[in-house]
Amino acid sequence: MTEHAPPAPLRGAELLLVTVAISLATFMEVLDMTIVNVSVPSIAGTLGVSPNEGTWTITSYSLAAACMQPLTGWLGRRFGEVRTFVTSTLLFVAFSMLCGFATTMPMLVAFRLMQGAVSGPMAPMAQALLMRSYRPERRGMAMGIWGVVVFVAPIFGPILGGWITDNLSWPWLFYINVPVGLLAATTAWAILRRRETVRTKVPVDFVGMLLLFAGVGALQFMLDNGNEKDWFGSGLIVTAAVIAVVCITLLIAWELTDRHPIIDLHLFQFHNFSVGLVVMCLGFACFFGATVVFPLFLQTTAGYTATWAGLATAPVGIIGLFLMPVVGATLHKMNLRVAITFGFLVLAVCMYWFSELNATASFYQMAQPRLVQGVGLAFFFMPLQQIMLSDVSAAQLASASGLSNFMRNIAGSMSTAGSIWLWSSRSDFHHVLLTQHVVAGSNWDNWSNQLSTVGASGSAALAQTENVVMQQAQTMGANDLFLVFTLLLVACIPVVWLARAPFRPIGSGGGH
Numbered sequence: 001m002t003e004h005a006p007p008a009p010l011r012g013a014e015l016l017l018v019t020v021a022i023s024l025a026t027f028m029e030v031l032d033m034t035i036v037n038v039s040v041p042s043i044a045g046t047l048g049v050s051p052n053e054g055t056w057t058i059t060s061y062s063l064a065a066a067c068m069q070p071l072t073g074w075l076g077r078r079f080g081e082v083r084t085f086v087t088s089t090l091l092f093v094a095f096s097m098l099c100g101f102a103t104t105m106p107m108l109v110a111f112r113l114m115q116g117a118v119s120g121p122m123a124p125m126a127q128a129l130l131m132r133s134y135r136p137e138r139r140g141m142a143m144g145i146w147g148v149v150v151f152v153a154p155i156f157g158p159i160l161g162g163w164i165t166d167n168l169s170w171p172w173l174f175y176i177n178v179p180v181g182l183l184a185a186t187t188a189w190a191i192l193r194r195r196e197t198v199r200t201k202v203p204v205d206f207v208g209m210l211l212l213f214a215g216v217g218a219l220q221f222m223l224d225n226g227n228e229k230d231w232f233g234s235g236l237i238v239t240a241a242v243i244a245v246v247c248i249t250l251l252i253a254w255e256l257t258d259r260h261p262i263i264d265l266h267l268f269q270f271h272n273f274s275v276g277l278v279v280m281c282l283g284f285a286c287f288f289g290a291t292v293v294f295p296l297f298l299q300t301t302a303g304y305t306a307t308w309a310g311l312a313t314a315p316v317g318i319i320g321l322f323l324m325p326v327v328g329a330t331l332h333k334m335n336l337r338v339a340i341t342f343g344f345l346v347l348a349v350c351m352y353w354f355s356e357l358n359a360t361a362s363f364y365q366m367a368q369p370r371l372v373q374g375v376g377l378a379f380f381f382m383p384l385q386q387i388m389l390s391d392v393s394a395a396q397l398a399s400a401s402g403l404s405n406f407m408r409n410i411a412g413s414m415s416t417a418g419s420i421w422l423w424s425s426r427s428d429f430h431h432v433l434l435t436q437h438v439v440a441g442s443n444w445d446n447w448s449n450q451l452s453t454v455g456a457s458g459s460a461a462l463a464q465t466e467n468v469v470m471q472q473a474q475t476m477g478a479n480d481l482f483l484v485f486t487l488l489l490v491a492c493i494p495v496v497w498l499a500r501a502p503f504r505p506i507g508s509g510g511g512h
Helices: 012-031 037-047 056-079 083-103 106-119 122-135 138-166 177-195 206-225 237-257 266-270 270-298 308-314 317-328 335-353 361-389 396-435 442-452 459-496
Strands: none
Touching: 012 083, 012 122, 012 138, 012 177, 037 056, 037 106, 037 138, 037 308, 056 083, 056 122, 056 206, 056 396, 083 122, 083 177, 106 122, 106 308, 122 138, 122 177, 138 270, 138 308, 138 317, 138 361, 138 396, 177 266, 177 396, 206 237, 206 317, 206 396, 237 266, 266 270, 266 396, 270 308, 270 335, 270 361, 317 361, 335 361, 335 459, 396 459
16 A cells, blocks of 8 residues: 655644644553552542552553553554544543542442553654654654653652642542643643544454454453462462463454554564564563562562652652663764663663662662662663664554554563562562571570560560561562562573664555
């Protein structure tokens, strides 16, 4: 099929306004993945349910968003990329309002489910529209701006969510989306409606859609609830795992043979896209797993409040905020594989740095590796996006963006579940080893004598000892986890060099 010539890139004030509008919409959508996390106890208390039930406000959103992201390419072809992006943004605003109005947990979960569903195409469609608006040689800088939003928003979500919950009330977590979303949608439509992509009426792949929703839904349910339900010791988790494997296997076979697939799996025939996506998923899994476990470790083991744990986690966004656009703007001058290697080495060093810390480290010592990590992220994410999309044509950008966002989020979900499980299991392992040393003898006598000087004896002394042992065990478990991340990041480096040069500007690839 002959492709229509794309409109000329935007310039001046129009380009600036579109960049701001798309960035605001993306920031709003990505922020909502984490802004509710610290507010679950408040939401659950207000609506009269347990905190465990309150977590469905998180899982329902991520579940629906994960299912919808792979549909981005099909939606863009069927309805037009501009119309899809603006409609998704407006629907996101509408369901945000309804979330704030919810008076029961079932109502809130239902509205969060719909909010997640309409949000699925927003980030990948924003990426595609941003690429189309910039000249090919400036698309690296556009990716830098987009990368800042995608990586910084989840970090600031818990901080903003905690402040809103403490100073306003939890419905304002959703109400703040209304002015931001309306501004982004109206600005984007005013400028981009004349630049709508060609629409193609293709049949709806109902079989693929059903298999996608069932498989991804079961997988997300398994990942979200596995740790709480003892993984495969639970019949419910085993059932979800079987459904996920069967449906996703059938989905792959169906999509590769269907004439109008809902997901374009043929993108994996592009070598650089496949290599880049593998490395992206592994790198993001390490980064996201550390971002989940680090604040949990600070709160449960080091005695930090939620606010201070968020502040210690946030510095990774400071350097990234300034460095990512700079790296993006100079991509055309870089040896991309060398840049990514440097980024992974910085990330690996920071992970090893974390593996050497303990619960008595100061706030500055905890925050410092996160600050340096921002350098690694800028040199990892931007050049890797360039490599991944270098052999993808402009017509396939929306499909490629949707598929890469979907795979990255699934990698994040798997990393979250796996990281918490590994931290817990290694903590239990170290706890068993450490308790073997709590025996009668000179060491115990010296320790118990020290406790008795502060009024702790008998059962109180044993309880205090258990607290110390548990703190040490959790610290050693976290150290083991960060060491695993270190090794995985180093292992990614040889894979990067499997990518084939030359790396064309994003959207100028040949495609098939």
